[in-house]
Amino acid sequence: MTILPKYERHPRELWESVAAAVRLVRRDRPEIVVSTGAGSAALYCAVARAAGAQVVFAETMARVTGPSASGRVTARMAHANLVQWPEMATVYPRARVCRPLLLEDVGAPLADDVAGTLLIVGTHTAPFDRLVQITADAVRAGVLPAPIVAQVGPSTVAFPEAEVHEFLAPEVMSAAIAQAKVIVSHGGAGSLSAALRTGHRPIVLGRAKAHGEHFDDHQQQLMAKLAASDLVVALDDRLGAEHVASALRPLPRPESSTLPSLGDALAEVLDGLGLARL
Template sequence: MAKKPHAERRNAPLLCLAASGGGHVRQLLDLEGFWSAYPHFFVTENTALGKSIAQQHDTEFVPHFALGQSRLGAGMRMLRGAVSSFWQSFWIIRRRRPEIVLTTGAGSQVFIVLWARLLSAKIILLDSFARFDRPSAFARMAGPLAHVRIAQSRKSQENWPGSLLSDPLRPIEVTETTKQDLVFATVGATLPFQRLCDLVLAAKRDGLISEDVILQVGDIETLPDAPAGVRLVRALDFAELQELLQQASIVICHGGTGSILTALRANCATIVIPRRFSLGEHYDDHQSEISEVFEQRDLVLSAHDGESLTAALQLARTMKIKPVTTDYSELIAGLHHYVQTGDPALQLSPQ
C-alpha cells in the first residue's frame, strides 16, 4: 500500500499503531474510531491477524521476541529476535517519522517506542487489557518513555504511578443468533499450544464432544491425527474467524483476552484453557489471571485437564450466556482531544 508523503499530512499527525500479533493488535483495531481520522500505519508481527490487517492497511512487520523467551530456555532466539527488531524498528521509524505512536505492547514493540521517542514522537501507551492486577512488564519498561500512560483496570492503575484509567468492559444485550452444533477451538495467533489441542482431540475421540469441531492449531510443522468430525486449520484470517464465531455454540480457547472477548461478543459459551509457565507454554502465568477474572464475573468456564474440560463442556451446553464487549468511546474521545490540544491532563482524569 502506498505510504503518505510528509507533504500530504501538514495539518494532521501521522500515527504509528504498534502492537504484537495477537490480542494486543486486536485492541488497536477496537480504537478505529480514533486512528481512522488520521494518516496512519501499523507495526505488528507477521501473524495471520497481522497479514489480515496488511490487506486493508499500510503495515510494517517486526520479528516476534519477548523477554520471557529466556525463561523457557530460548535465550538465543530472544537475542536474535531482539537484535533484528532493534534495527528493523530503527529503519521503520527513521523512514516513516510518525508524530504519534499509539502502542498496546508487547515485547516486539519496545524498540519502536524507543526510536520513536528519540526522534521526537509523542508516545501513548495503552497497557494490555490482560493486566488486571498490575502493569505489564512492557508497561513498566516502556512507561518512562511514554507521554500518556493508560491502564485498563482500577487495580492496575493504582499500581502504575502516573497512569490514567479507562476500563472498557461493558455488558451487551443477548441477541438471537442461529448457532450450529459446532465447537470452535483455537490456540490463538502467536504461540502453539499442544495441551489444548490434545485435550480437544481426546474429548472428541472419547465421545465427550458430539458437535463438529474446528480446531485452529497454529503454525506447527505436522498436523496431528484427527478423529472424524474434526477439521484442523493452522490459521484463519479475521473475517473467517468472525464467521466461525457466529456459527459456533461453544468456543474453547487459550487465555488471551483477544480470543476470549471475540468469543463473548459472538454469544458463544466460552471455555478457557490458560497457558501455564511451568509447562513451558508461555512466558508467565498471566493467562491464569485473565481466566480467573473472567470466571469470577461468570462470563467463562475454565479447564486445565481432561476431567475439568469434561465438566466445563457439560455446563457450557446449559449455561446462561453473558455477552460482553469493550466500549472505547470515552477513550477515543480523549485521544482525539490529546491530538488536538496536546494536553494529556484533559484526556482522562486519574480515577
Template sequence: MTTMLVAISGGHLAQLHLLAPRIAAGEEVVWMTDDTAQSRSLLEGQRVVHVPTRPPRDTIGVLRDTRIARRAIAEHDVDRVVSSGAQIALSALIPALVRRVPFSYVESATRVTGLSTTGRLIDRIPSVRRYVQYPNRTSDRWGYALSVFDGYRVETAANAAGGDGSEAAAAIRRAVVTVGGNGEYGFRRLLESAARALPDDAEVLWQTGSTDVSGLAIDARPAVPSAELSAALARADVVIGHAGTGTALAALAAGKVPVLAARSVGHGEHVDGHQDDLAAFLADRGLAIVRPADEITADDLFEASRRRVIRRDDLAPVSI
C-alpha cells in the same frame, strides 16, 4: 493528524484493533505489525508496515526493527504512536523518542495484576503516556482510560433448559477450538480435553498453532485467517480456547461466552502464569467458563452454549 498503531500479532493486535475506533477516531492511521494470516485478514485495506515475526524477548530483533519503525514514522509523517505491545512497542519507541513523537502505551488486558516485560521497561521512560486496562490497577505512573472489556454483558437464552451429558452433547453441533497464534508454545492438553468433551459428530474448526497434533483425530490447522475464524465463531454453538486475550475477545465479539483454560508454565505451555489472572477476571464477571485444561466436560460446553454476550456500540472516544 496521523497515528501509528503498533502491536504484534495475536492478542496484542486484536486488542489494539478493537480499541482503535476509540483511540484514533477521525484520524489517519498506519499500522505496524508482523505479517501473519491474522494481521493480513484483520487489517485488509488499511495502511500497514510489516516487521519480521520474531520470538519473544528477541533483543537483537527489537533493535533491527527500529529501522523499519524509523522509516515508517518519517514516510507517513506520523504525529503520535500508540502501542499495545509486545516487544514491537520498543522498536517503535526508540525512533519516536529520537524524533520527539508523542508515544502512548496501553498495557495488555492480559496483565490483570502486574506489568508485562515490555510494560516494566516502558515504566522507566518518563515521557511515555502509560495506561492499564483495569481501573483498580492505576498508580501515580499508570492511568486508566479504556479497556477492551468495556460494555459487555451476558444473558442466558430464554429457552435454555438445564441438562445432563446427553442434552449437552445434543446441543453442540458446531464448535471452534483455538489455542491462539503463539508460535513458540503448543497446548496439546487443551486439544485432547476438547476432543473428549465434544460430540463425535460435531463440526469443529481446530486452530492449533504450533501444537504437536500427532495421533489426534482432528482436522488441525496451525493458523486460520481472521475473517474465516470470525465467521466460524459466529456460527459456533461453543468456543473452547486458551485463556489468551485475543481468543477471549474474538469469542466475546462473536457473542459467545467461551470455555477457557489457562496455559501452564509447569507443562511448558507459556513463559509465565499471566493467563491465570485473565481467566480469573473473566470468570468473575461471567464472561467465560474457566476450567483446568485437563478437565473440560460436555456439561461445561452445554452451559457455555446457553449464554450470549452483548456489547454496547456507543462507547465514547478517548484521548490518550
C-alpha cells in the same frame, strides 16, 4: 502500511528491529505515537521518543494484575498511560483506568443457527497440547457437539475426529466463531473478546508458564478474572458435560461503569497532547 520486523527477543532480531525503527522514524518524523508497546512497537516507541515524539501507551487488556514485558519499558517513557482493569492502577500509578475493550458489546444473544464446536489455541509459537488433548478427550466422550473444527497451532496431538487447521485467516476465524455453538479456547484476550461479542461464553484453559506454553501466566489471570464475572467457564484438567451446560447459559447483562471507554480516554489524552494542532 509498514510492518516492523518480527521480534521474539533474539539478539539478531533486536538489532534488525532497532534499525527498522530508526529508518521509519527518520522517514515519517512522528510527533505522537500511540502503541500497546508489544514487541517491535516498544523499540519503535523508544526511537521515536528519543527523536522528540510524544508517546501514549495503552496496556493490553490481556494484562489484569501485572505488566507486560514491553509495558515495563514503554510506560516509563510514555507521556500518558492507559490501562483496562482497575487492578492495573497499582502497576502503573500514572495511568488512567478505562473500561476493557474485551467487555464492549458483551451480551449479544447467541445466533439460532449455530452448530458444533470450535477449538482455538491462538497464534503463540509454543504448542498448547494440554488444551488439544482435553478437547479431543471430551469429543471422544460425547461431551462436545459435532462437527468439530480445531485450530491447533503447532500441536502434534492426534485429533482425527476434528477438521484440523494449524492456523485460520482472521476472516475465517471470525466466521467460525460466529457459527459455532460451543467454543473451547486458550486465554488470549482477542479470542475471548470475539467469542463474547457473538454471545458465547467460551470454555477456557489459560496457557501456563510452568508447562512451557507461554512466557508468563497472564492468560491464567485473565481467565480467573472473567470466570469471576461469569463470562467464561474455566477449565483445569478435564472438560465435562457440566462445562458445556454452563457455557450454553445466556451471558449476564453488562455491569454499568463510570469508567471511560478506551476510545474516549485516548481521544482526551491526544487532545491534551495537541493532536488537533498537528
